[in-house]
Amino acid sequence: MESNLPLQRKWVLWEQWDQNKQSSTQQFTDTMQPIGEFDNLHSFWQHWNYLPHAKPTDLFTNPVTKTKVIIEPLKKNIEAIGVFESGIQPAWEDPSNAEGSDLTIRRKFEFESLNHFWDRFVFAVIGETFPFSEEVTGCRIVEKVNGIYKFELWLKFNASDQRFTEKTKELKEQMINLVFSNFSINDITVNSHRSR
Numbered sequence: 396m397e398s399n400l401p402l403q404r405k406w407v408l409w410e411q412w413d414q415n416k417q418s419s420t421q422q423f424t425d426t427m428q429p430i431g432e433f434d435n436l437h438s439f440w441q442h443w444n445y446l447p448h449a450k451p452t453d454l455f456t457n458p459v460t461k462t463k464v465i466i467e468p469l470k471k472n473i474e475a476i477g478v479f480e481s482g483i484q485p486a487w488e489d490p491s492n493a494e495g496s497d498l499t500i501r502r503k504f505e506f507e508s509l510n511h512f513w514d515r516f517v518f519a520v521i522g523e524t525f526p527f528s529e530e531v532t533g534c535r536i537v538e539k540v541n542g543i544y545k546f547e548l549w550l551k552f553n554a555s556d557q558r559f560t561e562k563t564k565e566l567k568e569q570m571i572n573l574v575f576s577n578f579s580i581n582d583i584t585v586n587s588h589r590s591r
Contacts, residue, residue: 399435403523405481406439406533407432408448412471424486426474432481439521448476451509455538458506478517479533479549487588491532496554496587497547498567500575504544509536515574516546524573526565546575547586554585 411427430448433439447453454473456463463472477485487493504512513536519525520534530551537545548570554563567583575582 399437401435402433402439402521403528404521405432405434406478406521407481408442408446409475409477409479409485409535410448410454410473411475411477411485412466412469413474424484424488427485434481449510449514451476451513451536451538451544452506455506455509455544458542473538475535475537476513477533477535478520480531483532485533485535485549489532491551492549492588494553494589495532495549495551496585497549498554498563498570499545499547499584499586500570500578500582501539501543501545501584502578502582503542506542509544512536512546512574516548519569519573520548525569527562530562553587553589555587 408430409427410430414423414426430446431442433442443449454464454476456472465472475485479485480491483489483491516534516536520528520531525531525548532549532551534549535545535547537547539545548566550566552559552562554566563585564580567580570583571578571580
């Protein structure tokens with residue numbers, strides 16, 4: 396009998412639509428939905444091969460042609476794609492994220508490079524390749540404006556807390572080594588979820 400190669404955890408693929416500057420938590424969570432879930436490599440590859448969420452360039456606005464992909468019948472464009480542990484929403488208010496933080500690279504990326512970085516990022520997360528992987532709740536790519544994008548690694552602990560300096564440094568180093576080799580550790584910022 397062929398094994399489906401189980402992953403250590405079950406993961407959910409999320410999409411989030413343009414928020415139109417909405418402010419409340421309820422409105423924020425109303426702008427996202429789960430697209431699919433997987434707990435083994437077979438089901439992961441089914442999602443990755445057949446859904447456009449594996450390729451941000453298929454969903455985000457092309458900065459050169461200014462082509463915007465609108466999701467029908469929502470009449471909205473996708474602003475972020477995420478992969479999070481099952482049972483955890485990609486929201487700071489989720490109990491698993493509320494005391495945590497995210498490590499973020501926010502900068503201008505070549506549009507065509509997004510798919511490459513997104514692949515590597517997701518593979519490292521679901522493959523539990525990061526050190527302290529049990530502290531990782533998920534990852535996101537977010538479209539900003541003028542060719543600026545954010546890649547976020549969400550954590551259960553507050554990476555800005557001095558107690559976690561070494562752990563945070565190790566995670567940042569591995570983000571560079573595993574995914575973002577064109578960048579430096581200084582390109583990674585910490586966003587504490589408790590500060591908002």
